[in-house]
Amino acid sequence: EADIYQTPRYLVIGTGKKITLECSQTMGHDKMYWYQQDPGMELHLIHYSYGVNSTEKGDLSSESTVSRIRTEHFPLTLESARPSHTSQYLCASSEGYVRGIDTQYFGPGTRLTVL
Amino acid sequence: GESVGLHLPTLSVQEGDNSIINCAYSNSASDYFIWYKQESGKGPQFIIDIRSNMDKRQGQRVTVLLNKTVKHLSLQIAATQPGDSAVYFCAESVRGNQFYFGTGTSLTVIP
Numbered sequence: 001e002a003d004i005y006q007t008p009r010y011l012v013i014g015t016g017k018k019i020t021l022e023c024s025q026t027m028g029h030d031k032m033y034w035y036q037q038d039p040g041m042e043l044h045l046i047h048y049s050y051g052v053n054s055t056e057k058g059d060l061s062s063e064s065t066v067s068r069i070r071t072e073h074f075p076l077t078l079e080s081a082r083p084s085h086t087s088q089y090l091c092a093s094s095e096g097y098v099r100g101i102d103t104q105y106f107g108p109g110t111r112l113t114v115l
Numbered sequence: 116g117e118s119v120g121l122h123l124p125t126l127s128v129q130e131g132d133n134s135i136i137n138c139a140y141s142n143s144a145s146d147y148f149i150w151y152k153q154e155s156g157k158g159p160q161f162i163i164d165i166r167s168n169m170d171k172r173q174g175q176r177v178t179v180l181l182n183k184t185v186k187h188l189s190l191q192i193a194a195t196q197p198g199d200s201a202v203y204f205c206a207e208s209v210r211g212n213q214f215y216f217g218t219g220t221s222l223t224v225i226p
Contacts, residue, residue, distance in 0.1 A: 006158075035216075042204065043159070043216040058213070090158050097211030101166070102147065104214065106158030 003027055006091050006107035013081055014115050021076045021110045023091030032074040033104065035090040036060060043090060049074055050096075081114040088112070127223045134192040136220045138205035143186060145207040150179060150190045153219065154201045162190070162203075192222075200224045 003026040013019055025032065030051045035043040035058075045058030049068040063085070064078050074093075078085055088111050092104040128134045140148070146167040151159035163174045165181050165188075172179050178191040188205050202219035 040202065040219065040221070042218045043206075045213060048213070092158075094211070097147075101164065102208070102211030103149065103161050103164060105161065106151075108156075109158045 004091060004093055004105050004107040006089075006110050008110060009108060010111050010113075012113045012115065015080075015082055017081050017114075019078050019081055019112070021089055021091075021112070023074045023076070023107060024072050025074075025093040025105070025107075026072060027093060027095075027105070028071060029093035029095050029105075030071065031094045031096050031102075032068065033092040033094075034058075034064075034066060034074070034076050035092065036062070037088045037090055037109075039088070047076065081112075083114050085114050086112060124218065125221045125223070127225055128195050130195060130197060130224050130226050132195055134190075134195045134199070134222060134224075136190045136192075136203050136222065138188040138190075138217055140186050140188060140205070140207045140215075140217075142207060142209065142215075143183075144209050147208050147211055148179070148181065148188055149206045149208075149214070150177075150188075151204045151206065151216075152199075152201045153204065159204060195222075195224050197224045197226055 007022045032049045034047040037043045044060035046062040047066040049055045088109045090109045091107040094104045149164040150162040153159045165172045165179045176193045180189045204219045206214040206216045208214045
């Protein structure tokens with residue numbers, strides 16, 4: 001069982017609010033990721049990090065930002081939430097491509113609804 | 116980006132039967148593949164992985180087959196149980212850089 005946590009699990013918020021989705025892992029993994037997933041659909045990578053002070057944008061354009069000040073913590077921030085941001089946000093971490101294997105462990109997700 | 120798609124969006128099987136979930140990928144350079152299981156309200160859970168230097172890998176009740184010639188991946192679940200009901204995703208990557216996920220297949224096990 002992976003030790004990766006996300007809070008809150010559910011969030012309903014009004015348009016224009018600033019929100020931060022928290023993600024923490026206790027496995028000491030260098031690589032962390034944020035995915036966006038609509039119900040029944042594939043996961044889209046929005047941000048990733050290969051270590052402290054390293055952040056990159058993924059393939060899916062996102063108005064969110066991330067930071068990686070500590071290895072275990074990878075928060076995602078929306079400065080001004082909009083209804084189009086309504087989705088599930090999944091955080092993941094991995095040890096990295098070691099000996100040809102790179103298993104990503106996922107958190108339970110945050111389901112965000114913007115009214 | 117890469118295209119990773121599953122052939123069937125839904126699959127229903129009788130409890131005890133074997134299930135086969137298929138996945139097509141488009142990047143011939145992909146060398147690492149993972150199958151994930153996602154239950155309702157939860158994040159994806161690792162099931163099994165396979166590297167491109169292998170054709171087959173077996174786990175507990177699951178087998179992944181890789182056909183690099185036609186860029187096809189399949190997940191076989193033996194003696195399917197009600198607890199196997201979930202959405203299954205395949206994901207591909209090149210040396211672990213950026214995983215691309217396909218649209219999931221929803222597996223329903225009929226008791």
